[in-house]
Amino acid sequence: xxxxxxxxxxxxxxxxxxxxxxxxxxxxxxxxxxxxxxxxxxxxxxxxxxxxxxxxxxxxxxxxxxxxxxxxxxxxxxxxxxxxxxxxxxxxxxxxxxxxxxxxxxxxxxxxxxxxxxxxxxxxxxxxxxxxxxxxxxxxxxxxxxxxxxxxxxxxxxxxxxxxxxxxxxxx
Ligand SMILES: CC(C)(COP(=O)(O)OP(=O)(O)OC[C@H]1O[C@@H](n2cnc3c(N)ncnc32)[C@H](O)[C@@H]1OP(=O)(O)O)[C@@H](O)C(=O)NCCC(=O)NCCS
Numbered sequence: 001x002x003x004x005x006x007x008x009x010x011x012x013x014x015x016x017x018x019x020x021x022x023x024x025x026x027x028x029x030x031x032x033x034x035x036x037x038x039x040x041x042x043x044x045x046x047x048x049x050x051x052x053x054x055x056x057x058x059x060x061x062x063x064x065x066x067x068x069x070x071x072x073x074x075x076x077x078x079x080x081x082x083x084x085x086x087x088x089x090x091x092x093x094x095x096x097x098x099x100x101x102x103x104x105x106x107x108x109x110x111x112x113x114x115x116x117x118x119x120x121x122x123x124x125x126x127x128x129x130x131x132x133x134x135x136x137x138x139x140x141x142x143x144x145x146x147x148x149x150x151x152x153x154x155x156x157x158x159x160x161x162x163x164x165x166x167x168x169x170x171x172x
Contacts, residue, residue, distance in 0.1 A: 001052060003093065005100045008047040008059075013037075015056030016049060023083030028172045032081065035168040036063055045108065046077070048101055050084075050093050058084040060097040062105055065114065067135055069161030076148075077105055078165060079115040098125050102151060111155035112148060114163055119144040126150075134160030 008016060013034070020030035036042055041064045050058035060082040066073045079101065084093045102125065105113060114130060115122050116137065127147035130136070133156040137146045150156055 001091070003057070003096070004051045005048055005096060006051065007045045007104075008049055012049055012056060016047070016059045019049075019056055019059050019085055020081065020083045022085055023089075024081070029081040029083065032168060032172045033059075033061060035171065036061070036166065039063075039166055039168060041166065043108070045104055046101065048097055048104070050097060052088075057088045058082075058093045058097050060094075060101050062101050062110075062113065063166065065166070066164040067114075067159055067161045068164050069159075072161070073164070074159045074161075075110070076112045076114055076159075076163070077110050078163070079113050079117075080169075095125075102149070106151045111152050112150055112159070115147050115149075116141060116145060117147070119147075122147050122149075130163075136162050138162050138164060 016033060017030040020033065021027055046062040048060050049056045062077045062079055065076050065078045067076050082094060082097060102113065115127055127149045129143055130146045130148040131143050133148055135148055148156060
């Protein structure tokens, strides 16, 4: 399979929506991406697609977030959402998107990534439970599904607190 991973372009928006709608079986995540795109913090280089013969078959978004502790706040990234068309799942497409996204985030100077997701999927990319760093979700979730990854050595050093997602995450 000759796939290409690249940053999104305006012509990709319908294809990105379609991949999300079909992967999640609901429109919420596609709508979330459209809303986040209107947010000035959106970074198009961190909205990556996998293309196969001109068709978008996978998508991943990393969006800037804050980790707040009292008056202190530190920049990080949330990996959310990610999707692969059902017929192309379990072929490594998702893993390739994660690796490319982490590499791009590092190049852009980000030091860490947070993910709320499957406890058996994300650890293989280096994610560990975020509570290990004293980082908590702003809502109740089982400890093992809320994870963090240091993109650089000590990426979370001296950083603890509660993750603050942009308001769009609560709207869908
Ligand atoms: C989650 C999701 C994006 C993963 O994408 P994917 O392309 O299927 O992911 P991968 O192929 O990299 O990995 C999936 C599994 O296939 C396995 N796999 C990877 N390459 C493989 C290959 N060449 N042959 C067989 N299996 C393979 C992986 O080891 C992994 O196994 P695991 O379940 O034991 O971890 C996809 O399943 C999806 O869109 N799900 C619905 C939406 C969703 O839940 N998104 C995540 C929350 S935001």
